[in-house]
Amino acid sequence: MKKNGVNMIKISAKNVDVFYGKKQALFNINLEIEENQVTALIGPSGCGKSTFLRCLNRMNDVIDICKVQGEIVINDFNINDKGCDVVRLREKIGMVFQKPNPFPKTLYENISYGPTIHGMAQSKQEMDEIVETSLKKAALWEEVKDRLHEPGTGLSGGQQQRLCIARAISVQPEVILMDEPCSALDPIATAQIEELIDELKKEHTIIIVTHSMAQAARVSQNTGFFHLGELIEHGSTDKIFKNPENNKTQDYITGRFG
């Protein structure tokens, strides 16, 4: 959505620190994510991109030793507040993981799982519709429509990843977090998913972690560069790639380290 020519802010992280036990993994991150845009997070391995991504849907709660401090405001609501309901939060903020992780159930059950637990369909017919539209949006429908009741684990890697994307969008999340969604895929499947991301941004806000500069440049409008747990620089992808302010960013993008 544009307001006065400026994109609305969907998520804003303020002074976010993350600790794994005593070790600090993120230092004072301040980042705003624009609505209906693709934001790419780049940086060398171990710099904390995944950690930051997992803060946004509170997946770090799962890790016992992980502690998150600071404010993350989504829709004017600080999700690190005690009153935040993680189940509702994760319904709004979907996630696609680096390695495809479909449930060891049928394709249909994979997609219908989210809508079922959130009570989104009143009838079998409605559920069928959700499954179909989700798979269509994920550009998987044509390939699998005849085998919806076969196990999801029987698909190829790229198909599995698109299945996971379809699963994520089945509950109509406002934001989709993607952690290196193409790292296990060949160039063709990668191209399909990039196309898909472009399509999805019309309805969803997308944050994608990637190691491929080319991919970041192709799919994102905004980019944030992380290094050793700090957000070094962020801004429009054009600017970051064409004339970055920071030397480290320049070095990383041109492949001089990382």
Add this chain to the structure above:
Amino acid sequence: MNKNKEKLLAKRYSSEKRFQFLGKSAIFMALLFLAIFIFKIFSTGYTAFQKTWLIVPVNFDAETMYLDANPSKEDLEDADYFEISLQSMFNLDKNANEKQQNELKKMVSYFFEREIKQELINDPSLLGKTKDVYITASDDLDQVFKGNYPRDLPENQRRVTDYQLKIFDQLVEQGKVESKFNLSFFTYPDSREAELAGIASSFMGSIFSILVCLAIAFPVAVLAAIYLEEFAPKNRFTDFIEVNINNLAAVPSIVFGLLGLGILLAVFQLPRSTPLVGGITLSLMTLPTIIIACRASLKAVPPSIREAALAMGASRMQTTMHHTVPLSMPGTLSGTIIGLAQALGETAPLILIGMVAFVNTIPGSPMDPAASLPVQIYIWAESAERGFVEKVSACIMVLLGFLIVMNLFAQIIRHKFEKKWS
């Protein structure tokens, strides 16, 4: 330099060969022992599945039985069969003196009266007629007929007399001795007489014990495992619990027997010698086995599945119940079956809680006194009579068969689950 390298290479190859040889011989030894064991059991036990019958003409004389010509069913039930039974045995040798008549009587089991009675009740038209009836031979003659009895011992060291052998040999010659499948081994309870002893009471006792054990141990263990693995915070206290569960698995089973004796029988006053108490005692033993198996298979569920469910907005409970637990079930079930199989073969704790008592009734519920298969083996192995030797082996065969069926069952369940997930 090069030579050295070659030497090293040769050394590496030969060490691999040595290792393979050791491994193969270990497997060979294990198989050999197994084969010897099975051969021994089968060769001594298979005769127990045959039973020797004497075919004796019985005169169903109404007068001797104090019956009129047209007796009712009740009359037949109440009639006196002892006299005609005795007479039919005595008739095997019309010239027998009193001592010999006594020996004649001892050639068959003390059930002979009942067997003769059953014959008439099945066919009342036999009244007043004479018919050949199959009568269970005494265990000693049974062993003689099977060739397990040393006939060449001096008479005073044998339990069968020369006279009995003479009559028996005559009967064999006339074709009046027959060997048939020993159904009563499966349908009769235990008995002091080897020819009448069966495994029905101990088999049912084992079944009931295992069911009680399963009904208690499985739900408790699975709940405990799920809680510990998926929900409990990881702290000193839960570590302590974990260590103690492992300790519990290592406690000798006889200790659980003492616990059953001291608590279930003494404090709670549960009925002695029953599968109920046996099953509860065994469940204490099985509990840690199932907990450990269930936790291991919960741990084996890839974390990515949990993350996927959580990221979809499933609660922890939903993640556990919808994804983790179903995926862990095959492992849990096979662990459960292993635990039950252990429990099935357990003897010591059952002896302590009184399941070793002589039980000559077939239990109809877990509240009735019963033995169990391994205890039955123990009881029979203690008995002096030759007739029990083959029963011990036969009972072992039944126990092994039982275990094989259980394992098969586990395999089938596992297979079904795996088919669904892959």
